[in-house]
Amino acid sequence: MSGHSDAVERGFSSCVHCGLCLEHCPTYVTLGLEMDSPRGRIVIMKGVIEGRIDATESADRHVDLCLGCRACETACPSGVPYGELLESFRASRRPARRRRWTDRMLDYLIFHVFPDARRLRRCIGLGRLVRDFGIEQAMHEIGWQRLLPAWLLKLTEMLPDEEDRDTEPLRPEHVATLSRGGDAASLFTGCIGEAVFAHVNRATIRVLNRCGVSVHCPAAQVCCGAIHAHGGRIDDARRLARHNIDVFDANGATPIVCSVAGCGAMLKQYGQLLAGDPHYAERARRFASRVRDVSEFIATRPLTLRLRSINATVTYHDPCHLCHAQGIRAEPRALLRAIPGLNLIELPESEMCCGAAGTYNLTELAMAERLAERKVDYIRGTGATVVATGNAGCQLQIAAALRRRGLAVQVVHPVELLDRASAPPGG
Numbered sequence: 232m233s234g235h236s237d238a239v240e241r242g243f244s245s246c247v248h249c250g251l252c253l254e255h256c257p258t259y260v261t262l263g264l265e266m267d268s269p270r271g272r273i274v275i276m277k278g279v280i281e282g283r284i285d286a287t288e289s290a291d292r293h294v295d296l297c298l299g300c301r302a303c304e305t306a307c308p309s310g311v312p313y314g315e316l317l318e319s320f321r322a323s324r325r326p327a328r329r330r331r332w333t334d335r336m337l338d339y340l341i342f343h344v345f346p347d348a349r350r351l352r353r354c355i356g357l358g359r360l361v362r363d364f365g366i367e368q369a370m371h372e373i374g375w376q377r378l379l380p381a382w383l384l385k386l387t388e389m390l391p392d393e394e395d396r397d398t399e400p401l402r403p404e405h406v407a408t409l410s411r412g413g414d415a416a417s418l419f420t421g422c423i424g425e426a427v428f429a430h431v432n433r434a435t436i437r438v439l440n441r442c443g444v445s446v447h448c449p450a451a452q453v454c455c456g457a458i459h460a461h462g463g464r465i466d467d468a469r470r471l472a473r474h475n476i477d478v479f480d481a482n483g484a485t486p487i488v489c490s491v492a493g494c495g496a497m498l499k500q501y502g503q504l505l506a507g508d509p510h511y512a513e514r515a516r517r518f519a520s521r522v523r524d525v526s527e528f529i530a531t532r533p534l535t536l537r538l539r540s541i542n543a544t545v546t547y548h549d550p551c552h553l554c555h556a557q558g559i560r561a562e563p564r565a566l567l568r569a570i571p572g573l574n575l576i577e578l579p580e581s582e583m584c585c586g587a588a589g590t591y592n593l594t595e596l597a598m599a600e601r602l603a604e605r606k607v608d609y610i611r612g613t614g615a616t617v618v619a620t621g622n623a624g625c626q627l628q629i630a631a632a633l634r635r636r637g638l639a640v641q642v643v644h645p646v647e648l649l650d651r652a653s654a655p656p657g658g
Protein backbone atom coordinates (compact mmCIF):
# COMPACT_ATOMS: atom_id res chain seq x y z
CA MET A 232 0.00 0.00 0.00
CA SER A 233 2.47 2.60 -1.13
CA GLY A 234 1.84 6.12 0.15
CA HIS A 235 -0.24 4.92 3.11
CA SER A 236 1.09 4.56 6.64
CA ASP A 237 1.46 1.23 8.44
CA ALA A 238 -1.39 2.29 10.74
CA VAL A 239 -3.68 2.77 7.72
CA GLU A 240 -2.62 -0.57 6.27
CA ARG A 241 -3.35 -2.29 9.59
CA GLY A 242 -6.65 -0.40 9.78
CA PHE A 243 -7.83 -1.75 6.43
CA SER A 244 -6.86 -5.28 7.43
CA SER A 245 -8.66 -5.06 10.78
CA CYS A 246 -12.13 -5.03 9.16
CA VAL A 247 -13.58 -8.54 9.57
CA HIS A 248 -16.64 -7.72 7.41
CA CYS A 249 -19.08 -8.48 10.22
CA GLY A 250 -21.50 -5.77 9.06
CA LEU A 251 -22.35 -4.54 12.57
CA CYS A 252 -21.70 -0.98 11.41
CA LEU A 253 -24.20 -1.05 8.54
CA GLU A 254 -27.35 -0.03 10.41
CA HIS A 255 -25.51 2.94 11.91
CA CYS A 256 -24.37 4.35 8.57
CA PRO A 257 -26.63 7.18 7.32
CA THR A 258 -25.94 6.52 3.63
CA TYR A 259 -26.58 2.78 3.98
CA VAL A 260 -29.75 3.41 5.99
CA THR A 261 -30.94 5.83 3.29
CA LEU A 262 -29.96 3.89 0.15
CA GLY A 263 -29.72 0.28 1.36
CA LEU A 264 -26.70 -0.38 -0.88
CA GLU A 265 -23.72 -2.41 0.31
CA MET A 266 -21.31 -0.21 -1.66
CA ASP A 267 -22.62 2.83 0.24
CA SER A 268 -21.96 1.19 3.59
CA PRO A 269 -18.74 1.32 5.66
CA ARG A 270 -17.97 -2.33 4.86
CA GLY A 271 -18.53 -1.79 1.14
CA ARG A 272 -16.39 1.33 1.11
CA ILE A 273 -13.57 -0.42 2.94
CA VAL A 274 -13.61 -3.14 0.27
CA ILE A 275 -13.54 -0.49 -2.49
CA MET A 276 -10.79 1.63 -0.93
CA LYS A 277 -8.56 -1.35 -0.09
CA GLY A 278 -9.15 -2.84 -3.54
CA VAL A 279 -8.24 0.41 -5.32
CA ILE A 280 -5.13 0.90 -3.21
CA GLU A 281 -3.98 -2.68 -3.84
CA GLY A 282 -4.75 -2.39 -7.56
CA ARG A 283 -7.40 -5.15 -7.51
CA ILE A 284 -10.26 -2.73 -8.24
CA ASP A 285 -10.12 -0.12 -10.99
CA ALA A 286 -10.23 3.45 -9.73
CA THR A 287 -13.33 4.25 -11.76
CA GLU A 288 -15.63 7.21 -11.34
CA SER A 289 -18.21 4.87 -9.86
CA ALA A 290 -15.76 3.63 -7.20
CA ASP A 291 -14.94 7.23 -6.30
CA ARG A 292 -18.64 8.13 -6.15
CA HIS A 293 -19.31 5.57 -3.40
CA VAL A 294 -16.47 7.03 -1.35
CA ASP A 295 -17.50 10.63 -2.13
CA LEU A 296 -20.95 9.87 -0.74
CA CYS A 297 -19.45 8.99 2.64
CA LEU A 298 -20.14 11.75 5.18
CA GLY A 299 -17.05 11.02 7.23
CA CYS A 300 -19.41 11.05 10.23
CA ARG A 301 -17.58 8.12 11.86
CA ALA A 302 -20.77 6.53 13.20
CA CYS A 303 -19.27 3.28 11.88
CA GLU A 304 -16.29 3.71 14.21
CA THR A 305 -18.60 3.92 17.22
CA ALA A 306 -20.40 0.76 16.11
CA CYS A 307 -17.34 -1.26 15.10
CA PRO A 308 -16.28 -3.93 17.64
CA SER A 309 -12.95 -4.44 15.85
CA GLY A 310 -11.80 -0.85 16.30
CA VAL A 311 -11.44 -0.07 12.58
CA PRO A 312 -10.22 3.57 12.42
CA TYR A 313 -12.52 4.37 9.51
CA GLY A 314 -11.99 8.16 9.57
CA GLU A 315 -8.23 7.75 9.21
CA LEU A 316 -8.64 5.28 6.33
CA LEU A 317 -11.02 7.63 4.53
CA GLU A 318 -8.71 10.65 4.86
CA SER A 319 -5.71 8.66 3.66
CA PHE A 320 -7.64 7.27 0.68
CA ARG A 321 -9.03 10.67 -0.33
CA ALA A 322 -5.57 12.22 -0.14
CA SER A 323 -4.15 9.51 -2.41
CA ARG A 324 -6.95 9.87 -4.98
CA ARG A 325 -7.07 13.66 -5.08
CA PRO A 326 -4.29 14.31 -7.67
CA ALA A 327 -5.85 11.88 -10.18
CA ARG A 328 -9.44 13.19 -9.97
CA ARG A 329 -10.84 15.31 -12.79
CA ARG A 330 -12.52 18.53 -11.59
CA ARG A 331 -15.08 20.59 -13.48
CA TRP A 332 -14.84 24.38 -13.31
CA THR A 333 -17.74 24.56 -10.85
CA ASP A 334 -15.94 22.03 -8.62
CA ARG A 335 -12.79 24.13 -8.81
CA MET A 336 -14.79 27.22 -7.86
CA LEU A 337 -16.21 25.37 -4.88
CA ASP A 338 -12.72 24.13 -3.97
CA TYR A 339 -11.53 27.74 -3.94
CA LEU A 340 -14.37 28.69 -1.64
CA ILE A 341 -13.84 25.74 0.69
CA PHE A 342 -10.06 25.83 0.90
CA HIS A 343 -9.32 29.56 0.53
CA VAL A 344 -12.38 31.44 1.79
CA PHE A 345 -13.86 29.26 4.55
CA PRO A 346 -10.60 28.91 6.51
CA ASP A 347 -10.30 32.69 6.83
CA ALA A 348 -12.93 34.27 9.09
CA ARG A 349 -12.54 37.74 7.52
CA ARG A 350 -12.86 36.50 3.93
CA LEU A 351 -15.73 34.30 4.98
CA ARG A 352 -17.56 37.24 6.56
CA ARG A 353 -17.21 39.21 3.30
CA CYS A 354 -18.46 36.22 1.33
CA ILE A 355 -21.44 35.88 3.67
CA GLY A 356 -22.22 39.57 3.14
CA LEU A 357 -22.22 38.96 -0.62
CA GLY A 358 -24.45 35.90 -0.20
CA ARG A 359 -26.94 37.98 1.79
CA LEU A 360 -27.02 40.57 -1.00
CA VAL A 361 -27.80 37.84 -3.55
CA ARG A 362 -30.58 36.51 -1.34
CA ASP A 363 -32.04 39.69 0.16
CA PHE A 364 -32.04 41.72 -3.07
CA GLY A 365 -33.94 38.93 -4.78
CA ILE A 366 -31.18 38.22 -7.33
CA GLU A 367 -31.60 34.49 -6.84
CA GLN A 368 -35.39 34.82 -7.05
CA ALA A 369 -35.11 36.89 -10.24
CA MET A 370 -32.86 34.21 -11.82
CA HIS A 371 -35.54 31.64 -10.95
CA GLU A 372 -38.27 33.73 -12.54
CA ILE A 373 -36.47 34.09 -15.85
CA GLY A 374 -35.39 30.43 -15.79
CA TRP A 375 -31.67 31.19 -15.41
CA GLN A 376 -31.21 29.53 -12.03
CA ARG A 377 -29.50 26.59 -13.73
CA LEU A 378 -26.64 28.96 -14.58
CA LEU A 379 -25.88 29.16 -10.88
CA PRO A 380 -24.08 26.18 -9.34
CA ALA A 381 -26.41 24.25 -7.00
CA TRP A 382 -23.99 24.66 -4.10
CA LEU A 383 -24.23 28.45 -4.41
CA LEU A 384 -28.00 28.31 -3.99
CA LYS A 385 -27.57 25.97 -1.03
CA LEU A 386 -25.04 28.33 0.51
CA THR A 387 -27.39 31.31 0.34
CA GLU A 388 -30.22 29.18 1.74
CA MET A 389 -28.11 28.29 4.78
CA LEU A 390 -27.18 31.85 5.69
CA PRO A 391 -28.73 32.83 8.98
CA ASP A 392 -31.49 35.44 8.60
CA GLU A 393 -29.82 37.94 10.86
CA GLU A 394 -26.26 39.15 10.85
CA ASP A 395 -24.29 37.90 13.85
CA ARG A 396 -24.98 40.42 16.57
CA ASP A 397 -21.60 39.91 18.20
CA THR A 398 -18.85 40.48 15.66
CA GLU A 399 -16.62 42.81 17.66
CA PRO A 400 -13.09 41.36 17.23
CA LEU A 401 -11.83 39.45 20.24
CA ARG A 402 -9.07 41.34 21.98
CA PRO A 403 -6.86 38.78 23.71
CA GLU A 404 -5.46 41.05 26.39
CA HIS A 405 -8.93 42.38 27.27
CA VAL A 406 -10.49 38.94 27.47
CA ALA A 407 -7.64 37.64 29.58
CA THR A 408 -8.21 40.24 32.28
CA LEU A 409 -11.93 39.65 32.71
CA SER A 410 -11.31 37.29 35.58
CA ARG A 411 -8.21 37.35 37.75
CA GLY A 412 -6.86 34.83 40.18
CA GLY A 413 -8.73 31.76 38.90
CA ASP A 414 -7.83 29.14 36.34
CA ALA A 415 -6.90 29.95 32.78
CA ALA A 416 -7.84 28.55 29.38
CA SER A 417 -7.12 29.37 25.76
CA LEU A 418 -9.98 29.62 23.30
CA PHE A 419 -9.89 28.13 19.81
CA THR A 420 -12.50 30.10 17.90
CA GLY A 421 -12.78 28.30 14.53
CA CYS A 422 -13.26 30.04 11.16
CA ILE A 423 -16.98 29.43 10.62
CA GLY A 424 -17.35 29.65 14.38
CA GLU A 425 -15.96 33.19 14.38
CA ALA A 426 -17.51 34.33 11.07
CA VAL A 427 -21.07 33.13 11.66
CA PHE A 428 -21.27 32.17 15.34
CA ALA A 429 -19.12 34.83 16.99
CA HIS A 430 -21.87 35.11 19.62
CA VAL A 431 -21.23 31.47 20.63
CA ASN A 432 -17.56 32.22 21.22
CA ARG A 433 -18.55 35.29 23.30
CA ALA A 434 -21.06 33.19 25.27
CA THR A 435 -18.30 30.64 25.90
CA ILE A 436 -16.01 33.35 27.25
CA ARG A 437 -18.72 34.79 29.51
CA VAL A 438 -19.63 31.38 30.92
CA LEU A 439 -15.99 30.46 31.53
CA ASN A 440 -15.37 33.82 33.18
CA ARG A 441 -18.37 33.27 35.47
CA CYS A 442 -16.86 29.88 36.34
CA GLY A 443 -13.72 31.74 37.45
CA VAL A 444 -11.67 30.92 34.35
CA SER A 445 -9.78 33.66 32.54
CA VAL A 446 -9.75 33.15 28.80
CA HIS A 447 -6.96 33.96 26.41
CA CYS A 448 -7.78 34.05 22.73
CA PRO A 449 -4.58 33.98 20.63
CA ALA A 450 -5.05 36.35 17.70
CA ALA A 451 -2.62 34.47 15.43
CA GLN A 452 -4.56 31.17 15.48
CA VAL A 453 -5.64 29.80 12.09
CA CYS A 454 -8.10 27.23 10.72
CA CYS A 455 -7.82 23.84 12.47
CA GLY A 456 -7.34 22.12 9.09
CA ALA A 457 -10.40 19.86 9.32
CA ILE A 458 -11.82 20.78 5.92
CA HIS A 459 -8.39 20.23 4.36
CA ALA A 460 -7.88 16.84 6.00
CA HIS A 461 -11.40 15.66 5.14
CA GLY A 462 -10.94 16.91 1.56
CA GLY A 463 -7.69 14.98 1.02
CA ARG A 464 -5.34 17.96 1.50
CA ILE A 465 -3.31 16.43 4.30
CA ASP A 466 -0.20 18.57 3.72
CA ASP A 467 -2.25 21.76 4.10
CA ALA A 468 -3.83 20.36 7.27
CA ARG A 469 -0.35 19.61 8.66
CA ARG A 470 0.87 23.13 7.85
CA LEU A 471 -2.07 24.66 9.72
CA ALA A 472 -1.58 22.26 12.64
CA ARG A 473 2.08 23.25 13.05
CA HIS A 474 1.11 26.92 13.05
CA ASN A 475 -1.57 26.43 15.71
CA ILE A 476 0.80 24.40 17.88
CA ASP A 477 3.36 27.25 17.77
CA VAL A 478 0.68 29.82 18.59
CA PHE A 479 -0.95 27.97 21.48
CA ASP A 480 2.34 26.69 22.95
CA ALA A 481 3.38 30.31 23.37
CA ASN A 482 0.57 30.55 25.93
CA GLY A 483 1.94 27.83 28.20
CA ALA A 484 0.14 24.57 28.89
CA THR A 485 -3.37 25.88 29.55
CA PRO A 486 -6.34 23.79 28.37
CA ILE A 487 -7.49 24.70 24.85
CA VAL A 488 -11.25 25.08 24.87
CA CYS A 489 -13.31 24.89 21.70
CA SER A 490 -17.06 25.23 21.18
CA VAL A 491 -17.10 23.91 17.59
CA ALA A 492 -17.16 20.10 17.66
CA GLY A 493 -15.68 19.73 14.16
CA CYS A 494 -12.66 21.86 15.06
CA GLY A 495 -12.24 20.23 18.47
CA ALA A 496 -12.17 16.76 16.89
CA MET A 497 -9.48 17.89 14.45
CA LEU A 498 -7.36 19.56 17.15
CA LYS A 499 -7.48 16.32 19.17
CA GLN A 500 -6.19 14.52 16.08
CA TYR A 501 -3.01 16.62 15.74
CA GLY A 502 -0.89 13.93 17.43
CA GLN A 503 -1.89 11.43 14.78
CA LEU A 504 -1.66 13.98 11.95
CA LEU A 505 1.94 14.90 12.78
CA ALA A 506 3.10 11.50 14.07
CA GLY A 507 5.68 11.27 11.27
CA ASP A 508 7.11 14.76 11.83
CA PRO A 509 10.31 14.49 13.91
CA HIS A 510 10.08 18.15 15.02
CA TYR A 511 6.40 18.27 15.90
CA ALA A 512 5.28 14.73 16.77
CA GLU A 513 5.75 15.10 20.53
CA ARG A 514 4.47 18.69 20.66
CA ALA A 515 1.41 17.69 18.61
CA ARG A 516 0.65 14.86 21.03
CA ARG A 517 0.89 17.25 24.00
CA PHE A 518 -1.19 19.89 22.22
CA ALA A 519 -3.93 17.34 21.47
CA SER A 520 -4.05 16.27 25.11
CA ARG A 521 -4.84 19.88 26.12
CA VAL A 522 -7.92 20.22 23.87
CA ARG A 523 -11.37 20.17 25.51
CA ASP A 524 -14.82 20.71 24.11
CA VAL A 525 -16.48 23.50 26.10
CA SER A 526 -19.05 21.07 27.58
CA GLU A 527 -16.28 18.66 28.55
CA PHE A 528 -14.25 21.44 30.16
CA ILE A 529 -17.16 22.79 32.21
CA ALA A 530 -18.35 19.31 33.20
CA THR A 531 -15.00 18.48 34.81
CA ARG A 532 -15.25 21.48 37.14
CA PRO A 533 -17.63 22.06 40.04
CA LEU A 534 -20.55 23.97 38.54
CA THR A 535 -20.50 27.14 40.63
CA LEU A 536 -22.79 29.13 38.35
CA ARG A 537 -26.00 30.56 39.76
CA LEU A 538 -28.54 29.50 37.18
CA ARG A 539 -31.89 31.12 36.55
CA SER A 540 -34.82 29.28 35.03
CA ILE A 541 -35.30 28.87 31.31
CA ASN A 542 -38.78 27.54 30.74
CA ALA A 543 -38.46 25.77 27.42
CA THR A 544 -38.74 22.31 25.92
CA VAL A 545 -35.35 21.54 24.42
CA THR A 546 -34.04 18.60 22.43
CA TYR A 547 -30.39 17.81 21.80
CA HIS A 548 -28.73 16.72 18.53
CA ASP A 549 -25.36 14.97 18.94
CA PRO A 550 -22.86 16.40 16.43
CA CYS A 551 -20.97 13.48 14.83
CA HIS A 552 -17.65 15.11 15.61
CA LEU A 553 -18.59 15.36 19.26
CA CYS A 554 -20.19 11.95 19.89
CA HIS A 555 -18.40 9.69 17.40
CA ALA A 556 -15.06 11.48 17.05
CA GLN A 557 -14.66 12.69 20.67
CA GLY A 558 -16.92 10.30 22.58
CA ILE A 559 -18.74 13.21 24.26
CA ARG A 560 -22.43 12.56 24.88
CA ALA A 561 -23.23 12.95 28.57
CA GLU A 562 -21.54 16.31 29.22
CA PRO A 563 -23.72 18.62 27.06
CA ARG A 564 -26.85 16.87 28.34
CA ALA A 565 -25.69 17.32 31.95
CA LEU A 566 -25.20 21.06 31.37
CA LEU A 567 -28.65 21.40 29.86
CA ARG A 568 -30.25 19.40 32.70
CA ALA A 569 -28.56 21.69 35.23
CA ILE A 570 -30.67 24.63 34.01
CA PRO A 571 -33.81 24.94 36.15
CA GLY A 572 -37.08 24.83 34.23
CA LEU A 573 -35.49 23.40 31.09
CA ASN A 574 -37.28 20.27 29.91
CA LEU A 575 -34.82 18.13 27.93
CA ILE A 576 -36.50 15.66 25.58
CA GLU A 577 -34.30 12.99 23.99
CA LEU A 578 -34.22 13.14 20.20
CA PRO A 579 -34.65 9.77 18.44
CA GLU A 580 -31.60 8.97 16.27
CA SER A 581 -29.82 11.92 17.88
CA GLU A 582 -26.44 10.46 16.82
CA MET A 583 -27.41 10.17 13.15
CA CYS A 584 -25.68 12.79 10.98
CA CYS A 585 -27.86 15.77 9.99
CA GLY A 586 -26.13 15.94 6.59
CA ALA A 587 -23.89 18.93 7.34
CA ALA A 588 -20.65 16.92 7.69
CA GLY A 589 -18.20 19.77 7.14
CA THR A 590 -18.75 20.87 3.55
CA TYR A 591 -20.71 17.76 2.53
CA ASN A 592 -23.95 19.75 2.35
CA LEU A 593 -22.36 21.79 -0.46
CA THR A 594 -20.90 18.87 -2.40
CA GLU A 595 -23.57 16.15 -1.93
CA LEU A 596 -26.74 18.18 -1.86
CA ALA A 597 -29.33 15.44 -2.39
CA MET A 598 -28.11 13.13 0.38
CA ALA A 599 -27.47 16.06 2.73
CA GLU A 600 -31.03 17.23 2.24
CA ARG A 601 -32.55 13.78 2.80
CA LEU A 602 -30.69 13.48 6.09
CA ALA A 603 -31.71 16.99 7.15
CA GLU A 604 -35.37 16.20 6.43
CA ARG A 605 -35.12 13.00 8.46
CA LYS A 606 -33.61 14.98 11.35
CA VAL A 607 -36.35 17.62 11.18
CA ASP A 608 -39.07 14.94 11.24
CA TYR A 609 -37.68 13.64 14.51
CA ILE A 610 -37.21 17.14 15.96
CA ARG A 611 -40.81 17.94 15.14
CA GLY A 612 -41.92 14.74 16.88
CA THR A 613 -40.34 15.84 20.17
CA GLY A 614 -42.47 18.99 20.32
CA ALA A 615 -39.35 20.96 21.31
CA THR A 616 -39.17 24.67 20.59
CA VAL A 617 -35.39 24.71 20.88
CA VAL A 618 -32.73 22.38 19.44
CA ALA A 619 -29.36 22.50 21.15
CA THR A 620 -26.26 21.27 19.32
CA GLY A 621 -22.58 22.00 19.73
CA ASN A 622 -21.30 22.36 16.20
CA ALA A 623 -21.52 25.33 13.82
CA GLY A 624 -22.16 23.19 10.72
CA CYS A 625 -25.03 21.28 12.38
CA GLN A 626 -26.56 24.55 13.58
CA LEU A 627 -26.60 25.97 10.03
CA GLN A 628 -27.85 22.77 8.42
CA ILE A 629 -30.66 22.09 10.90
CA ALA A 630 -31.77 25.74 11.04
CA ALA A 631 -32.00 25.89 7.22
CA ALA A 632 -34.06 22.67 7.10
CA LEU A 633 -36.40 23.96 9.83
CA ARG A 634 -36.87 27.25 7.95
CA ARG A 635 -37.66 25.35 4.74
CA ARG A 636 -40.42 23.51 6.58
CA GLY A 637 -41.71 26.72 8.18
CA LEU A 638 -41.12 25.40 11.71
CA ALA A 639 -40.53 27.96 14.45
CA VAL A 640 -37.85 26.01 16.30
CA GLN A 641 -34.76 27.85 17.50
CA VAL A 642 -31.31 26.25 17.03
CA VAL A 643 -28.69 27.15 19.62
CA HIS A 644 -25.42 25.96 21.09
CA PRO A 645 -25.82 24.50 24.63
CA VAL A 646 -23.39 27.12 25.93
CA GLU A 647 -25.76 29.88 24.77
CA LEU A 648 -28.46 28.48 27.05
CA LEU A 649 -25.97 28.26 29.90
CA ASP A 650 -24.96 31.86 29.19
CA ARG A 651 -28.59 33.04 29.30
CA ALA A 652 -29.26 31.11 32.50
CA SER A 653 -26.14 32.39 34.25
CA ALA A 654 -26.35 36.03 33.14
CA PRO A 655 -26.48 38.41 36.10
CA PRO A 656 -29.94 39.94 36.66
CA GLY A 657 -30.44 42.71 34.11
CA GLY A 658 -27.40 41.41 32.14
Ligand code: SF4
Pocket residue numbers: 255256257258259267268269272296297298299300301302303304313
Ligand atom coordinates in the same frame (compact mmCIF):
# COMPACT_ATOMS: atom_id res chain seq x y z
S1 SF4 B 1 -18.27 7.66 8.05
FE1 SF4 B 1 -20.53 7.75 8.23
S2 SF4 B 1 -21.28 7.79 6.11
FE2 SF4 B 1 -19.13 7.12 6.02
S3 SF4 B 1 -19.21 4.90 6.06
FE3 SF4 B 1 -18.98 5.55 8.21
S4 SF4 B 1 -21.08 5.72 9.00
FE4 SF4 B 1 -21.23 5.64 6.74
Ligand code: SF4
Pocket residue numbers: 245246247248249250251252253269270303306307308309310311
Ligand atom coordinates in the same frame (compact mmCIF):
# COMPACT_ATOMS: atom_id res chain seq x y z
S1 SF4 C 1 -15.90 -1.71 9.89
FE1 SF4 C 1 -16.03 -2.87 11.81
S2 SF4 C 1 -18.24 -3.19 12.13
FE2 SF4 C 1 -17.97 -2.59 9.98
S3 SF4 C 1 -17.80 -4.52 8.87
FE3 SF4 C 1 -15.69 -3.90 9.35
S4 SF4 C 1 -15.23 -4.89 11.31
FE4 SF4 C 1 -17.47 -5.02 11.05
